[in-house]
Amino acid sequence: MRPELSFEQAPPLDAPLRFFLAAPWFGAAAGALLSISGGEALASRWTPAALAATHLLVAGFMLQAMCGALLQFVPVATGGNVWRPRWVAACTHPVLIASASLLAAAFLSRHGALFAAAAYGFALALGCFGVVVGSALWRTPARGATLAALRIALTGLGATAALGIVLATGIAHQAGWPVQAVTDLHAAWGLGGWALILLAGVSFAVVPMFYLTPAYPAWLTRGLPVLALGLLLAWSARFAAADAAEAALFQIAGFGLGGLFAAATLRLQGRRRKSGDASLLFMRTAMLSLLALPAAALLFVALPELRPDPRAAVWLGVLALVGVFVSAINGMLYKIVPFLGWLHLKGLAGPRESVPTMRQIISERAMRGQFRLHLAALSMLLAAVWLPALARPAGLLFLLSCTWLGWNLSAAAGILRDFRNRIRANAGDRRS
């Protein structure tokens, strides 16, 4: 593989699309699990149902969407030449789906062999994916803040996966790991090092592009990923010895960095020159949630009656996973999938042939409807942590919202398939 610049728009459509189409169904499974388990699932972050639902979201919904986004984004934004994206997607995607499903089953059944199978699956698929995407990211001659952020994010994914595999194989083989401390570190690298830095790196490029805003300030794009990495490395050196106060300090500092990014994004979106749409509503929900995280964490530390309550950590988890990451991914998918679809059809059609525009591929009405359902689900999930009777309806709403997202994306894929067939049939008619 030569370190050449990729000038093609993107990999073949089906490489990222298969990840995007699968993602919502993991969210739907998490919602279904909560609606079956009820309020007990949210009593602590350590209940089997909470652990299974968390991993359906992070290792299912989020990982699927983020791997698909990387395959698409690395060539376009950094000129990185991803080696055989269609082949990489075809090999890693089924293994990632199986591994995330096995992991959720392992948490529910506490079966050691399932943990081991999930761990080996993730090691194989993420190892392969990381080598290919990492090679593209480190060999591109391009420079810039987005590239630096993507490199740090991929390093974060590697650390998260390694710690997760250590935990899963440790449980499978009943090794005596300090499970809670390693889990905290695994979660910090996953949410801070991988998810937040990837979201920031992608946003640095796409927020000005999607909403016609000014660029992010250079001090933020250069400083934020490096500061987050520094904080995670410092926490990794201290986590085994740190007391509760030091741990809380690191957590609030990490949330504070997220809050800074959210404030900068909201400020830019306020200065946008483009009319608002459903995708912007999702992104604003994500950024308001990210802004609320440090405030809520501070409040929980300050209130002595809440400090020992295990539901405080669950509430922060719901806000981070559903409020920040599911919202942001949902909003970005509503730009990325219709645009890639249009690009794909335009590449197949003749210069004078018209193809459906983005809003004909997914209508604004369908996206806004799903946004309202997502907002209702998020609000009820946050309330259900404190009012367990709401857990089942909250899970059901989240199931419905993710199903609607999955439906909107699948319907878009159907429109693309129909037009592709029509274009090919027309081309066949012209030849004969």
Added chain:
Amino acid sequence: MSALTESLRHHHGYCDDLFAAAETAVAAGRWTAAQQALPDLHAALESHFLGEEEILFPAFESATGMETGPTQVMRFEHEKMRALLVQMGDALAEQDAEQFAGAAETLLILMQQHNMKEENILYPMCARTLAGQAAVLEPLLRERLRRT
């Protein structure tokens, strides 16, 4: 950023302003304003495309011998943007705000992605390769863009 491509980079921002004006006018139902704004955008983009296709790209292709590489991808994207501008014009003539918004949304992302690749990758390559010809090419480019 080299002086050679600085005017093109600056012109991207100018085209963004014209895009925002056209989109905002249609979204607000101000059809008369939109009928002024869309041709302005169309003219500005066309002069930008021609500046690249007739001045910058041929110089780059002749200096590097690369005629099927990045410049060809950029030319293909120019064609796609031209087709979307026609769709927007048709929607404007029929006062179809939804159709206009769909084509405008698509044009915006295509345009921004295209600009990002040019500013981050192609323009620096051109600046390096054509450093010796910058004094000749730069005024020609500026003159081409000034026509809008």
